[in-house]
Amino acid sequence: MAVKNFVVASFDDEAVLFPAVKKVRTAGYKIHDVYTPFPVHGLDHAMGLRETSLHTAGFVYGITGTTTALSCMSWIFTTDWPMNIGGKPHFPLPAFIPITFELTVLFSAVGMVLTFCYLCQLAPFVKKHIFHPRQTDDLFVMAIEVTAKTNAEELKKFLAGIGGTQINEQRAEAGWWYGRYDREDRLFDNKRPEPVNA
Amino acid sequence: MHLKYESTLREPLVDGVKNYHQVTEDIISPIEGKPGKLWYIGFFISLSLLLFGVCSVTWEVYFGTGVWNLNKTIGWGWDITNFVWWVGIGHAGTLISAILLLFRQGWRTGVNRAAEAMTIFAVMCAGQFPIFHMGRVWMAFFVLPYPNTRGPLWVNFNSPLLWDVFAISTYFTVSLLFWYSGLIPDFATVRDRAKTKLRKLLYGIASFGWTGSTKHWQRHEALSLVLAGLSTPLVLSVHTIVSFDFATSVIPGWHTTIFPPYFVAGAIFSGFAMVQTLLIIVRKVLHLEDYITIGHMEAMNKVIVLTGSVVGCAYLTELFMAWYAAVPYEFATFYKYRAAGPLGWSYWIMMTCNVITPQVFWFAKMRRNVLVTFVMSIIVNIGMWFERFVIICTSLYRDYLPSSWAYYRPSWPEVGFYMGTFGLFFTCFFLFAKYFPVIAVAEIKHVLKTSGESFKNQMEKYEQQPADEFARDLHHDDEPHHDPHVAPVHHS
Numbered sequence: 001m002a003v004k005n006f007v008v009a010s011f012d013d014e015a016v017l018f019p020a021v022k023k024v025r026t027a028g029y030k031i032h033d034v035y036t037p038f039p040v041h042g043l044d045h046a047m048g049l050r051e052t053s054l055h056t057a058g059f060v061y062g063i064t065g066t067t068t069a070l071s072c073m074s075w076i077f078t079t080d081w082p083m084n085i086g087g088k089p090h091f092p093l094p095a096f097i098p099i100t101f102e103l104t105v106l107f108s109a110v111g112m113v114l115t116f117c118y119l120c121q122l123a124p125f126v127k128k129h130i131f132h133p134r135q136t137d138d139l140f141v142m143a144i145e146v147t148a149k150t151n152a153e154e155l156k157k158f159l160a161g162i163g164g165t166q167i168n169e170q171r172a173e174a175g176w177w178y179g180r181y182d183r184e185d186r187l188f189d190n191k192r193p194e195p196v197n198a
Numbered sequence: 199m200h201l202k203y204e205s206t207l208r209e210p211l212v213d214g215v216k217n218y219h220q221v222t223e224d225i226i227s228p229i230e231g232k233p234g235k236l237w238y239i240g241f242f243i244s245l246s247l248l249l250f251g252v253c254s255v256t257w258e259v260y261f262g263t264g265v266w267n268l269n270k271t272i273g274w275g276w277d278i279t280n281f282v283w284w285v286g287i288g289h290a291g292t293l294i295s296a297i298l299l300l301f302r303q304g305w306r307t308g309v310n311r312a313a314e315a316m317t318i319f320a321v322m323c324a325g326q327f328p329i330f331h332m333g334r335v336w337m338a339f340f341v342l343p344y345p346n347t348r349g350p351l352w353v354n355f356n357s358p359l360l361w362d363v364f365a366i367s368t369y370f371t372v373s374l375l376f377w378y379s380g381l382i383p384d385f386a387t388v389r390d391r392a393k394t395k396l397r398k399l400l401y402g403i404a405s406f407g408w409t410g411s412t413k414h415w416q417r418h419e420a421l422s423l424v425l426a427g428l429s430t431p432l433v434l435s436v437h438t439i440v441s442f443d444f445a446t447s448v449i450p451g452w453h454t455t456i457f458p459p460y461f462v463a464g465a466i467f468s469g470f471a472m473v474q475t476l477l478i479i480v481r482k483v484l485h486l487e488d489y490i491t492i493g494h495m496e497a498m499n500k501v502i503v504l505t506g507s508v509v510g511c512a513y514l515t516e517l518f519m520a521w522y523a524a525v526p527y528e529f530a531t532f533y534k535y536r537a538a539g540p541l542g543w544s545y546w547i548m549m550t551c552n553v554i555t556p557q558v559f560w561f562a563k564m565r566r567n568v569l570v571t572f573v574m575s576i577i578v579n580i581g582m583w584f585e586r587f588v589i590i591c592t593s594l595y596r597d598y599l600p601s602s603w604a605y606y607r608p609s610w611p612e613v614g615f616y617m618g619t620f621g622l623f624f625t626c627f628f629l630f631a632k633y634f635p636v637i638a639v640a641e642i643k644h645v646l647k648t649s650g651e652s653f654k655n656q657m658e659k660y661e662q663q664p665a666d667e668f669a670r671d672l673h674h675d676d677e678p679h680h681d682p683h684v685a686p687v688h689h690s
Contacts, residue, residue, distance in 0.1 A: 181402025
């Protein structure tokens with residue numbers, strides 16, 4: 001993504017966080033994200049995020065597993081190498097059910113986890129900016145993007161007024177990069193150099 | 199007022215006065231300290247057991263399965279007994295994390311992480327037995343259906359032994375994914391409070407770059423729920439399929455339709471017993487009594503007495519059917535060679551440990567006693583080991599031809615192999631208990647304000663409130679009348 005400026009405020013209670021999210025949105029500021037140490041139910045709706053479609057993906061992966069299992073087994077037993085196993089039929093559907101079920105579950109679970117990791121950019125050696133080290137401990141940390149139209153000082157005062165603490169300004173990479181958490185990475189702005197007008 | 203208000207009559211899930219930070223502190227700090235003397239002693243005992251197991255298996259691979267005391271009559275002995283036993287133990291973890299999640303059982307949050315870890319390690323142990331029973335273990339991959347140069351000659355999709363390959367490997371994979379996806383946020387918690395560079399590096403890698411973003415949590419919740427929904431039938435299917443290994447055969451004593459539910463109940467029974475054994479030690483050693491409370495143990499003991507009684511009913515049903523079916527071979531298996539005969543002692547150990555002793559858990563005093571629970575958990579697992587031994591060996595050792603009747607006792611590589619899996623299991627568990635958050639930190643924080651003892655005490659005033667007033671308060675939550683001590687209502 002890109003290096004951006006953020007105003008960051010911490011909240012130490014959901015009771016303060018919820019009205020604050022509402023007020024920040026009404027005031028027209030762009031919430032980059034709210035980082036919480038545990039899933040806070042309803043926060044996604046309060047922030048106006050849409051529902052995730054991960055369930056649908058899981059369903060699609062699941063039926064892929066079902067069809068893979070059924071079609072492979074029936075092709076093998078009826079077409080590729082029809083084998084007489086104790087005089088049983090070549091297409092014994094009941095005997096195919098266990099493996100079909102297992103592959104449905106397997107495809108769905110593996111597919112969903114990979115999709116989840118892809119959507120949330122989760123992988124070993126992926127690094128992201130941590131706005132506050134206690135956002136995975138006990139603080140609810142709100143990061144608001146400072147755009148050209150934002151008055152950062154005014155925003156800070158506004159956040160202090162709605163219960164935010166430890167308000168500060170941070171310049172950070174908004175996306176992810178490959179890195180290690182034991183090292184401070186020097187970020188570079190990928191701004192183009194000013195064109196030299198002849 | 200919290201929307202998920204919970205009656206004060208319900209036992210708190212987290213004892214003591216805690217806030218979010220204290221939860222992190224309590225669960226993560228054992229990871230950051232040096233392991234104690236007991237840990238080293240336990241770890242090295244496990245490691246030496248594991249090494250002994252490796253020796254026994256190497257011996258078996260080098261000289262062939264002939265070094266085991268299996269013979270023409272008793273083709274399955276300790277190896278398959280141990281396989282089924284370990285798989286059974288591996289059922290509690292996913293049951294706790296999946297089925298209890300769907301049933302909204304709050305107490306699962308305290309024990310699910312350790313139980314899932316136990317599941318994964320137990321399935322790892324279980325898998326060793328059928329693989330090494332193959333003898334020429336370097337050809338183990340022949341069980342996988344892949345286009346090959348032998349025809350292609352495919353595997354037999356009609357065989358329950360092949361269903362097992364799919365069931366166990368799927369179960370292992372899904373349990374691992376479920377467990378690890380829950381661990382990611384907790385690893386991030388360890389990472390962000392790490393003081394040393396090495397810890398930052400390792401937990402940084404393990405946490406996959408988790409930040410706690412609201413969108414990510416939303417997806418995480420969806421993922422957990424669907425994985426739970428998938429795992430629920432999966433848990434039931436795995437031991438059902440294991441029971442098919444026996445039930446689809448024509449051996450008297452195996453050929454019964456009661457096997458799937460009976461095996462599943464037995465698996466849950468032994469799995470919960472193993473969870474009790476491990477957690478009683480873990481809560482003591484890591485001082486987690488506030489999170490794994492007596493209430494948690496009582497809940498699991500209730501499951502144990504229920505499933506134990508289901509298993510007891512199954513034993514009696516089997517005996518009844520053996521008489522009622524009027525098949526002489528089946529009658530002989532059950533009444534002459536199982537309940538009596540040279541291996542009859544194993545049947546009575548099984549009956550005592552699985553059916554009679556667990557009945558103490560009908561008494562609340564016993565369910566809530568740590569020592570009784572610990573002793574019982576070990577008795578149950580001894581009983582469940584004997585159940586599998588009884589099913590396998592006492593059905594085989596007296597077959598149709600008296601000239602091939604045999605007796606069976608294991609040789610040292612068989613015993614060594616079994617001990618080796620204990621080594622593997624406990625080595626993994628010791629490492630887990632030291633380097634992983636043994637309790638799901640984020641999940642505890644999630645239920646803290648509804649089920650934490652200190653927060654529940656503040657609910658007392660709502661207990662006294664008339665119902666209509668309570669409902670009216672709930673409706674006007676947006677008005678700024680927040681009680682600073684109580685979390686707000688969240689419309690979800």
